[in-house]
Amino acid sequence: MKLSTTTAASVGQVGGTSVPGNQRDSAPRSNAAGGGTGSRVTSGRSAWLVAAVVVLVAACAASLAIGARGLPLSTIWEAITNFNPESGDHAVVIARIPRTVLGLLAGAALGLAGAAMQGVARNPLADPGILGLNAGAALAVVVGIYVFGVGSLTGYIWFAFIGAAAAAVVVYAIASRGRDGATPVKLALAGAALSAGLFSLMNVILVSSQDTLDRFRFWQVGSIGGRDWSVLLPALPFLAVGAVIVLASGRILNSLALGDDIARGLGQNVALSRGIIGLGIVLLCGSATALAGPIGFLGLVIPHAVRSLTGPDYRWVLPFSMISAPILLIIADVIGRVVLLPGEVPAGIMTALVGAPVFVWLIRRGKGAGL
Template sequence: MQRTTTAPAIARELADNAPKTAKTGNYLPVRGGGKAGTRQAAWFLAAVVVLALLAAASLAVGARGLSLGTVWQALMQFEPSSGDHAVVHARIPRTVLGLLAGAALGLAGAAMQGVARNPLADPGIMGVNAGAALAVVTGIYVFGVTSLTGYIWFAFIGAAAAAVVVYLVASLGRERATPVKLALAGAALSAGLYSLMNVILVSSQDTLDRFRFWQVGGIAGRDWSVVLPGLPFLAVGAVIVLLSGRILNGLALGDDIARGLGQRVGLARGITALGIVLLCGSATALAGPIGFVGLVIPHAVRSLTGPDYRWILPFSLVLAPALLLGADIIGRVVLLPGEVPAGIMTALVGAPVFVWLIRRGKGAGL
């Protein structure tokens, strides 16, 4: 008698054979261990070292350059009368914001590409940037908000609301929230929200003048009053996304196979999307709409880790803030005594890197 094979058994067999089929370009989950696991751990340690060096450089580099020894003394033995020590402490909130916003964008970008199964997914695909921008413009125009602290709450509410609307619209119909429907819903909502925003900006020069500072995107000029309100949202979002590695590995196999493995696809996407909303909304609210970080880093990471999201997410957590801090440091010194905002520098640095990664053919598929 011929043995019948059930769908769950087929799905498990495909998952078990994923290392053999990963070379086809379909990013199937792989098992870390042995030499591969050791190599990935070594790369991760190197990434942490690079991030630590860039964080130290962020405290030392600027219009007033300082030595690392001075930075260490300012952190360990602060002297209020020392001008150098005061400069170091003034740069701490900026550096911390770079670490937090970069980590949030990296995690959200990697998870968003997994949930949407779209290699070009970034905060724009779910309407996050458009929702945050419209909310900030509304806050300035209607409520007269003038402080960065006020922008944070409006931006977060707008980003979260836009992402929820995109997911609800994409969930309509029998197939629920498919990758194509998510992309189309996000693009349509972004176009509509930006149109509404432009209507307000055209009718109010004062609103346009205030909005431009936030719209460029950057981590300069922020203090602890801006950073601290976003910490709870960032922490909850990071925990949700970091724990979704297995979920994203299952979704990478396709909805049918993920269901065969026992996943509730709609619920899995919804939970992961919640983490993405918290991370994207918080990062966009704190630093403005910074592009390319959440798009480039996951692609670069896959060339080191392979398709396993249990490695992609931690690597993105470390390398994304390294990119943002590096771009911010370059922006401080490239046009002295002025500065180029980090949002502009990430595009200038990230775009060539992204083109190079795509031409190499690595990380282009999901």
């Protein structure tokens, strides 16, 4: 027996046991009013997406221009198109490009992962920490510093990525035990329990070694500064594969938002779908956390913010989140460069300072899934 998407959505909204209360409003609704309405909705979303791309380009230009040494846009363009190695201004622009690219990549990865994680877990408060990724990455970096004497960003990347991936595998293995498999509630509980245990182990090491604490704390706050191409390039394949997996999962996430029973009725293999999307999330979160440290709020705030423009359809939520998250991260990084001159505030701190008021505003508006 085949169920249409409209029928399934109706069942999910009417049957109190089919779809959790905090996801009924998130379930994608069909454009039953006719093709004209659907066309107008699509055109409006496309216009907002183009506007987001324009804002992202402007944020990247600001990242290249603003800092302890401000530069005009004409100098930036000249440095990119006709670089002069004897020009100090050109050297500054070239030095800022890896930082801007890292903000672009890490922000896009965290925004995509956060949106996908909220869909997989059917939890509007899900973020990259729900699967223990941040805890696994942090503990792995601490072990790398304490046991193996790792002191470079390149070394941090591989330890952080391995730790994040291992934590996700352990969480999924724990949550998969039992009759119902890896349900959203079991994933959240397993992630919270593992995070508590891993952070406790990490603190034991940090308390016993002042040198490890001194080196770890600079990575822990989250920053996109001080990186170069040797740090970025190894993570590109992981980011690319993770982005392809997650971006292709929009329809699957729409089905999962209706509840497991309805998703199965629509022909989805729920366990396999969650596993594949979870792999994409691990690749994105692990790479971004390894590159920039545990930057918070992006994966939590951005998906809620974009739903006020896109609605609950993950086919639109995912690309909007991928474009909007780096805007917030890059702008936060730019503000952090100039707010305490001659020093600067790491992007992870500024993202929390900027993201927290935005999240409160979203809650007050009542927009977004489950809010």
